[in-house]
Amino acid sequence: MSLINREFGSRLNTIVKRCRVTYYHLAGIICLFLFSCSAPKNVTYFRDIPDSLGSKEVEQALYKTPLIQVDDILQVNIQTLDPGTTALLNQQNAPSWPSAGTVPGGGSNISGYLVDKDGNIMLPLIGKMQVKGKSTEEVRAAVAEKAAQFYKDPVVNVRFVNFKITVLGEVTRPSTYVMPNEKVTLLDAIGMAGDLTIYGKRENVLLIRDKDGKKEFVRFNLNNTNLFTSPYYYLQQGDVVYVEPNKSKVVATDASRLKNITIITSAITLLVVILTRVKF
Numbered sequence: 001m002s003l004i005n006r007e008f009g010s011r012l013n014t015i016v017k018r019c020r021v022t023y024y025h026l027a028g029i030i031c032l033f034l035f036s037c038s039a040p041k042n043v044t045y046f047r048d049i050p051d052s053l054g055s056k057e058v059e060q061a062l063y064k065t066p067l068i069q070v071d072d073i074l075q076v077n078i079q080t081l082d083p084g085t086t087a088l089l090n091q092q093n094a095p096s097w098p099s100a101g102t103v104p105g106g107g108s109n110i111s112g113y114l115v116d117k118d119g120n121i122m123l124p125l126i127g128k129m130q131v132k133g134k135s136t137e138e139v140r141a142a143v144a145e146k147a148a149q150f151y152k153d154p155v156v157n158v159r160f161v162n163f164k165i166t167v168l169g170e171v172t173r174p175s176t177y178v179m180p181n182e183k184v185t186l187l188d189a190i191g192m193a194g195d196l197t198i199y200g201k202r203e204n205v206l207l208i209r210d211k212d213g214k215k216e217f218v219r220f221n222l223n224n225t226n227l228f229t230s231p232y233y234y235l236q237q238g239d240v241v242y243v244e245p246n247k248s249k250v251v252a253t254d255a256s257r258l259k260n261i262t263i264i265t266s267a268i269t270l271l272v273v274i275l276t277r278v279k280f
Contacts, residue, residue: 011212046227048223061229061232062231066182068119068133068134068135068160069117069237072160073112074113077157078122078147080151088124091124091125111161129143136160140156143156144156164176164178164238165184166240167190170246173203175193177192184235185233185235186205186207186227189235200245200246201243205222205244206220206243209238
């Protein structure tokens with residue numbers, strides 16, 4: 001009777017241990033299935049526009065021309081009838097990177113005219129120009145007027161070289177981007193970053209802006225056309241756009257962690273079963 005009890009107990013113990021292994025695998029599969037079925041919501045832009053609507057007009061925010069500030073870098077291109085003079089005037093305008101694209105790492109120098117602490121730039125053969133608080137169009141007109149005193153029919157172009165927007169978070173290509181022009185919208189910046197990922201929180205996009213030595217925070221809802229009426233729809237130099245992860249990303253991260261824990265637990269349990277069955 002004692003031998004039978006021991007044999008029965010040994011078989012029962014083996015069955016229990018095998019059931020534990022099956023339980024861990026089953027629990028992991030169920031959890032992964034539940035998490036994978038969690039569908040992201042609010043992934044469509046401008047959901048307040050009905051599908052059956054033929055057209056809709058939305059009032060758009062007024063564009064305000066950005067003003068030049070201290071530490072901005074300007075490209076001032078002056079064309080004259082003399083090629084030699086033109087080359088001399090524009091020797092500092094050779095770009096260090098393309099006019100549109102990501103900012104290269106390593107602290108590369110930017111070619112152009114730096115606005116000093118007094119708000120001036122120093123142009124060759126023309127001299128010092130006060131530019132702080134002015135638009136690039138106003139500076140262009142001022143430079144053209146001054147250049148006309150020395151050269152016949154000069155053609156002048158002025159633009160920002162360091163008009164940078166940073167896009168972070170749940171986008172395809174988070175980075176700092178040099179914009180090709182001054183009139184940049186929130187959608188332009190997001191498009192340059194490759195659009196939001198499926199995990200991006202479209203109803204709560206954050207804009208961070210430096211204003212008068214302070215940080216300003218603004219929220220956008222890409223699901224609503226009210227975005228176009230916001231005075232912050234047009235971005236300014238140095239703005240940062242941050243896209244938060246939605247709940248689906250959190251769930252997916254938790255599911256990945258649970259999967260790893262389940263695999264490790266199952267492996268340890270299986271090892272224990274093998275060790276208990278091996279006779280040393």
